[in-house]
Amino acid sequence: MAIIGSLIKGAVHLKDTLTTEVDHIEAQQRELEKLLVKAKDTKFGKTFKFDEILKSSDLQKAFAEQVPYFDYHQIYEQWWSQLLEGEEHVTWPGIPDYYALSSGTTGKTSKRIPVTQDMIESIRSAGIKQVEALANFDLPASFYEKEIMMLGSSTDLKEKDDHLEGEISGISASNIPFWFEGYYKPGKEIAQIDNWDDRVKRIAQKAKDWDIGALSGIPSWMELMIQEVIDYHGVKTIHDIWPNLQVYTSGGVAFEPYEKSFNSLLAHPITVIDTYLASEGFLAYQQRPETNAMKLITDNGIYFEFVPFKPEYINSDGSLKQEAPSLDLSQVEEGQDYVLLISTVSGAWRYLIGDTIEFTNKERAEIKITGRTKFFLNVVGSQLSVNKMNTALRELEKQFDIKIPEFTLAATRIDGEFYHHWYLGTETDVAYKKLASALDESLQNANKNYKVARSKALKGVKVTTISPQLFAEWSGAQKKKGGQVKMERVMSEEKFKDWESFIKKQLNPSLG
Structure with missing residues (x-):
């Protein structure tokens, strides 16, 4: 009998029973007020008159009217760059201890996103909430005694000036509580290996020494790691190595596109739990098994706003037009796409995180990630979101009995x-x-706008099939393998030319 596991499971269930459901609308009002109070004496708070906003009878409306939207480049150039020049109390009291490096899905240049101690606590608190939510899933007591493979970026953070830098998964892993270290794999030594291929090779070599019950990480990189372990040991599925594997916690991107290829690496189905950890914070997690939607964490240092996802509100670079209307949680509707904005305890304000979401249950504040603002393909009026692209590809998988975990596309011109x-x-x-x-x-x-475009300026569709492995190689060549790196789904014509040149060289090395 799993005695320790039974005790832990009992404690988790007890904590879940004693936890009351959050009133999400009231929680968001309180979080905004706390954020404004703490930051009112910063340079940002003084510039945008936080003290006056706090006197307003409608705090959320006053905040939206007083503070403009910011994407990363705008807030970095106007505000966060001052932090790197040694300034204090810029957008949040003090100076940040960490910077999350994120190249995201565009460009080779890493973004530097401040991560304060308040944000570290917020992420840790969100992680505990996620563990408590396991009480809602039908997991045996023995599960709570197994080890957890957290496949993120390297925890070997780089010291620079007065702070440490690394990807958010590496920062989070380097701050895990001491009591969790016995469960955490691949362990500190392997997690510090900076080179992705070397790190995965060491994981494969040590895999049989571990009793893994859960996996956590981005699906595309997790698949590659699992395949490496399978190949190294010459087995058919990952359950031949980790027979007690029962849970996979996905993160950062929708799991659905990877579901078919991921399941082919397993001997039997496992429980998949979605989470939403971005470089800017831990935003949401799946609370219950009846749905794969995730609950926004509304009482944990992040205030959310939502802009209707319409072409007339989006600039060509994916940023928001300042005249675009924003909604608070009380005003949203289910089944609509929204651009997500966050204000946080790391000093992000009305910040365009770049994702679009849809509410599946407003009362529970449950959402699904539907795409990226920069991956909205609207050349000649086709109005294709990533969500619509994914849906079409799932139909293709069923029709032809194939797996399509990766894709990218561009609007190109021929004659x-x-x-x-x-x-x-x-x-x-x-x-x-x-x-x-x-x-x-x-x-x-499925899409009337696309159908209209196809009858007019959009002349046709071309398809090229390549090995899924080439997408990982492209990411490695452009940025860095593993961690938070995600594949860009829609490319500009110029970027697409680079992509095609890269693929040709990979398929025919003599061209290089």
Whole structure:
């Protein structure tokens, strides 16, 4: 009998029973007030008159009217750059101890996002909430005695001036509580290896020494790690190495596109729990098994706003137009796409995180990530969101019995006419033209704007299939393997030319 596991499971269930459900709308009002009170004497707070906003009878409305929207480049150039020059009390009291490096899905230059001690506590608190939510899932007591593989970026943070730098997963792992260290794998020594390939190789070598019950990390990199372990030991599935694996905690991107290829690496299904940990904070987690939607954490140092996701509110670079209206949690509707804004205990204010979300249950504050503002393909009026692209590809998987975990596309011109050129990461013998026709038909049936575009300026669809592994190689060449790195789904024409050149060289090294 799993005595220790039974005790832990009992404690988790007891804590969950004693925890009362949050009134999310009231919680958000309180969080905004706390943020404004703490930051009112910073340079940012004085500039935007936080003390006056705090006197308003409608705090949320006054805040929205007084403070503009910021994307990363705007807030960095105007405010966060001062922190790196040694200034204090800029957008949050004091100076940050950490900076989360994030190249995200665009460009080779890393973003530097402040991570304060208040944010470290917020992330730790969110992690505890997620563990408490395990009480809602039907997991045996023995699960609570197993080890957890957290596959993030290196925990070997770089010291620079008066702070440490690294990706948020590395910062979080370097701050795990002492009592958790016995459960945490791959352990400090391996986690500090900076090179992704070397780190995964060491994980594969040590894999049989561990009794892994849960995995945590971004799906694309998790698949590659699992495949490496399977290949190294010459087995058929990861359950041949980790027979007690029962849970996978996905994070940062939707799991659905990877579901079919991920499950092919398993001997039997496992429980998949979605989380939403970004470089800017731990925003949401899946609280219950009846849905794969995630609950926004509304009482933990982050204030959320929502802008209706419409082409007229979005600039060509994916940023927001200042005249775009914003809504608070009380004003949103279910089933609509929104651009997500956050204000946080790290000094991000009305910050465009870059994701679009949809509410599936407003009362529970449950959401799904539907895409990225920069991955909205609206050339010639096609109005394709990542969510619509993913839905079409899932239909393709069913129709042709294939797996398509990765893809990217661009609107390209051939003899002056626009085509959508898709690169699909899949191993298949199905003809390109057959896939293109099915994909085109699916999108037209599901999206009236796309159908109109196809009858006018959008002349057709092209499909090229390549190995899913090449997407990881591209990410490695552009930025860095592993960690928080995500594949860009929609590329500009210029970036797409670089992509095609890279793929040609990978398929035919003599061209390089």
